[in-house]
Amino acid sequence: xxxxxxxxxxxxxxxxxxxxxxxxxxxxxxxxxxxxxxxxxxxxxxxxxxxxxxxxxxxxxxxxxxxxxxxxxxxxxxxxxxxxxxxxxxxxxxxxxxxxxxxxxxxxxxxxxxxxxxxxxxxxxxxxxxxxxxxxxxxxx
Amino acid sequence: xxxxxxxxxxxxxxxxxxxxxxxxxxxxxxxxxxxxxxxxxxxxxxxxxxxxxxxxxxxxxxxxxxxxxxxxxxxxxxxxxxxxxxxxxxxxxxxxxxxxxxxxxxxxxxxx
Amino acid sequence: xxxxxxxxxxxxxxxxxxxxxxxxxxxxxxxxxxxxxxxxxxxxxxxxxxxxxxxxxxxxxxxxxxxxxxxxxxxxxxxxxxxxxxxxxxxxxxxxxxxxxxxxxxxxxxxxxxxxxxxxxxxxxxxxxxxxxxxxxxxxxxxxxxxxxxxxxxxxxxxxxxxxxxxxxxxxxxxxxxxxxxxxxxxxxxxxxxxxxxxxxxxxxxxxxxxxxxxxxxxxxxxxxxxxxxxxxxxxxxxxxxxxxxxxxxxxxxxxxxxxxxxxxxxxxxxxxxxxxxxxxxxxxxxxxxxxxxxxxxxxxxxxxxxxxxxxxxxxxxxxxxxxxxxxxxxxxxxxxxxxxxxxxxxxxxxxxxxxxxxxxxxxxxxxxxxxxxxxxxxxxxxxxxxxxxxxxxxxxxxxxxxxxxxxxxxxxxxxxxxxxxxxxxxxxxxxxxxxxxxxxxxxxxxxxxxxxxxxxxxxxxxxxxxxxxxxxxxxxxxxxxxxxxxxxxxxxxxx
Numbered sequence: 001x002x003x004x005x006x007x008x009x010x011x012x013x014x015x016x017x018x019x020x021x022x023x024x025x026x027x028x029x030x031x032x033x034x035x036x037x038x039x040x041x042x043x044x045x046x047x048x049x050x051x052x053x054x055x056x057x058x059x060x061x062x063x064x065x066x067x068x069x070x071x072x073x074x075x076x077x078x079x080x081x082x083x084x085x086x087x088x089x090x091x092x093x094x095x096x097x098x099x100x101x102x103x104x105x106x107x108x109x110x111x112x113x114x115x116x117x118x119x120x121x122x123x124x125x126x127x128x129x130x131x132x133x134x135x136x137x138x139x140x141x
Numbered sequence: 142x143x144x145x146x147x148x149x150x151x152x153x154x155x156x157x158x159x160x161x162x163x164x165x166x167x168x169x170x171x172x173x174x175x176x177x178x179x180x181x182x183x184x185x186x187x188x189x190x191x192x193x194x195x196x197x198x199x200x201x202x203x204x205x206x207x208x209x210x211x212x213x214x215x216x217x218x219x220x221x222x223x224x225x226x227x228x229x230x231x232x233x234x235x236x237x238x239x240x241x242x243x244x245x246x247x248x249x250x251x252x253x
Numbered sequence: 254x255x256x257x258x259x260x261x262x263x264x265x266x267x268x269x270x271x272x273x274x275x276x277x278x279x280x281x282x283x284x285x286x287x288x289x290x291x292x293x294x295x296x297x298x299x300x301x302x303x304x305x306x307x308x309x310x311x312x313x314x315x316x317x318x319x320x321x322x323x324x325x326x327x328x329x330x331x332x333x334x335x336x337x338x339x340x341x342x343x344x345x346x347x348x349x350x351x352x353x354x355x356x357x358x359x360x361x362x363x364x365x366x367x368x369x370x371x372x373x374x375x376x377x378x379x380x381x382x383x384x385x386x387x388x389x390x391x392x393x394x395x396x397x398x399x400x401x402x403x404x405x406x407x408x409x410x411x412x413x414x415x416x417x418x419x420x421x422x423x424x425x426x427x428x429x430x431x432x433x434x435x436x437x438x439x440x441x442x443x444x445x446x447x448x449x450x451x452x453x454x455x456x457x458x459x460x461x462x463x464x465x466x467x468x469x470x471x472x473x474x475x476x477x478x479x480x481x482x483x484x485x486x487x488x489x490x491x492x493x494x495x496x497x498x499x500x501x502x503x504x505x506x507x508x509x510x511x512x513x514x515x516x517x518x519x520x521x522x523x524x525x526x527x528x529x530x531x532x533x534x535x536x537x538x539x540x541x542x543x544x545x546x547x548x549x550x551x552x553x554x555x556x557x558x559x560x561x562x563x564x565x566x567x568x569x570x571x572x573x574x575x576x577x578x579x580x581x582x583x584x585x586x587x588x589x590x591x592x593x594x595x596x597x598x599x600x601x602x603x604x605x606x607x608x609x610x611x612x613x614x615x616x617x618x619x620x621x622x623x624x625x626x627x628x629x630x631x632x633x634x635x636x637x638x639x640x641x642x643x644x645x646x647x648x649x650x651x652x653x654x655x656x657x658x659x660x661x662x663x664x665x666x667x668x669x670x671x672x673x674x675x676x677x678x679x680x681x682x683x684x685x686x687x688x689x690x691x692x693x694x695x696x697x698x699x700x701x702x703x704x705x706x707x708x709x710x711x712x713x714x715x716x717x718x719x720x721x722x723x724x725x726x727x728x729x730x731x732x733x734x735x736x737x738x739x740x741x742x743x744x745x746x747x748x749x
Contacts, residue, residue: 038215136229136233
């Protein structure tokens with residue numbers, strides 16, 4: 001990597017974070033508006049793929065030392081357990097609950113159990129996309 | 142609008158049939174991908190296209206779109222996304238091992 | 254509304270997810286997946302008891318009541334199949350521990366085995382058409398991974414074809430669901446049963462036949478019936494014996510189950526579909542068995558036989574009387590047990606001799622008599638000789654066919670039975686009977702006692718289902734009554 005493409009690096013550093021912030025916005029917008037875990041996750045994955053593209057694999061591996069299989073596992077576990085939680089109170093599996101709370105700074109906010117479920121999906125999508133892309137990318141032989 | 146969509150779906154199905162019947166590995170995978178798009182569009186069209194109303198069912202909503210097809214198609218897209226990714230990786234591995242992307246050469250076994 | 258119904262799906266799901274984190278510990282993986290499979294089997298055993306005594310149980314997921322939400326329905330058919338799947342899963346696990354290399358086992362085998370169980374159990378239990386699609390996909394994706402695991406040359410090329418064919422048929426599944434949703438506006442199976450029965454009374458019900466046949470195409474591809482079976486013999490030949498047994502015993506049967514569900518519950522008064530089912534059933538069984546007669550490889554004969562036996566089940570559904578449905582279920586249960594048992598035997602002989610080709614081995618009966626005789630019992634059970642389990646399923650089907658006046662297809666099924674016996678005896682005569690001829694001399698000393706142990710329960714089950722057939726057959730008859738009258742199902746789902 002002697003011919004470092006400076007322009008690409010500079011643009012990536014800015015754009016990747018814009019995409020990341022937008023993906024988080026999309027993630028929280030979900031449930032009642034367009035957005036949600038899947039779309040947010042894909043957006044995040046695209047930001048990360050942009051990072052992988054412009055820098056090289058090793059550098060990003062040092063910055064983001066995740067095993068993406070574990071990310072998928074964590075996401076699935078979170079999503080499944082959210083569904084299980086209601087079962088302890090006698091509700092059918094996957095029953096969702098929501099309530100409006102007054103939070104400092106944010107004002108009236110809707111807190112739902114769909115949020116952790118969506119977070120699980122988000123993690124699965126990010127993990128899955130990156131796992132697939134990296135598996136093919138690392139296969140240099 | 143529905144008629145137009147039906148034609149679009151027909152074209153997608155035709156193209157995908159052509160691609161699936163070719164011998165090149167990558168084209169077959171692309172054909173399956175296009176077939177899935179056709180099927181998803183078919184779902185949306187057959188459950189009724191409506192313009193101008195959000196898919197929300199309030200108590201007093203005068204007009205609304207059926208939210209079910211949208212949810213189901215999103216699910217189907219996610220599944221299709223996963224399968225396509227897997228299929229591409231598998232096709233890539235097969236290409237690497239067999240050193241060919243021609244389905245004619247991907248038949249028979251070692252012991253025959 | 255009891256959460257017990259979700260457990261056969263939830264337990265393997267949770268266990269599979271947890272095992273992602275223990276990729277490198279063989280012991281933890283084995284313990285957790287055995288415990289999960291055993292728990293799943295136990296719970297489904299209890300569910301059979303509960304459903305038998307208290308009638309059909311349902312649960313509305315997420316508290317969204319039917320027909321708007323997704324329901325899980327446990328009737329006699331679905332819980333019995335979940336139970337059988339659990340037993341088969343346990344046996345497969347123990348067999349896999351003996352035959353799999355450490356490398357293969359480390360590669361998320363357990364996780365995807367458990368996800369496969371999630372998909373299979375979910376497909377059996379769900380009461381919603383789209384949810385059925387989702388569980389089908391869970392099952393298929395796991396099966397794609399299990400079948401291609403190991404990445405040998407032949408395996409890769411055949412699993413690629415398997416993946417493409419199944420994906421295409423899944424896309425047609427979406428299209429069929431789109432049609433049915435466009436016509437009726439619902440996807441709940443009980444609700445569909447009511448609405449479609451009303452639509453058949455109107456004049457232009459031709460679209461319903463089209464939809465029924467589109468579904469038949471989809472499920473026919475998954476269950477390998479007559480014009481759509483070509484993928485099966487190659488794909489099931491590719492993976493190792495334990496996985497082939499799981500697939501041969503279970504996956505095509507999920508397709509048969511859905512055919513059974515669709516055409517007893519939803520399209521139960523379509524005039525054309527049942528004729529087509531009879532026709533394809535007859536063709537499937539006869540062409541399948543001809544293929545088996547022509548083969549000279551242990552695993553290939555068994556793979557082609559799957560096709561032939563699916564034909565019997567399709568024929569039973571096509572006859573459609575309560576007795577025929579009972580016979581179909583009996584045959585289905587028998588086939589899950591026996592077919593996978595035979596695949597295990599193929600694995601054992603492969604372990605002994607290093608090959609599955611019949612001409613390369615003979616006289617195994619002298620070196621390994623237990624294997625030989627146990628195989629003999631299983632093989633004649635598959636061929637349908639009394640007093641083993643295969644006989645009673647076929648017997649009920651034949652009687653039901655005569656009662657309904659379908660003489661020709663019954664004649665075909667009897668001829669198929671003879672040819673089945675012939676091809677099974679071919680395996681026995683060439684590889685077990687006769688002069689001792691082994692590809693390498695050390696094979697004679699090879700001990701396979703540990704490998705036989707997991708197969709014993711299956712052999713025992715086929716004997717029990719044959720010798721003590723009466724209680725089991727009365728159970729199947731009750732199931733036949735329950736299935737041929739959709740009002741049971743509809744009332745228990747929609748009442749809540």
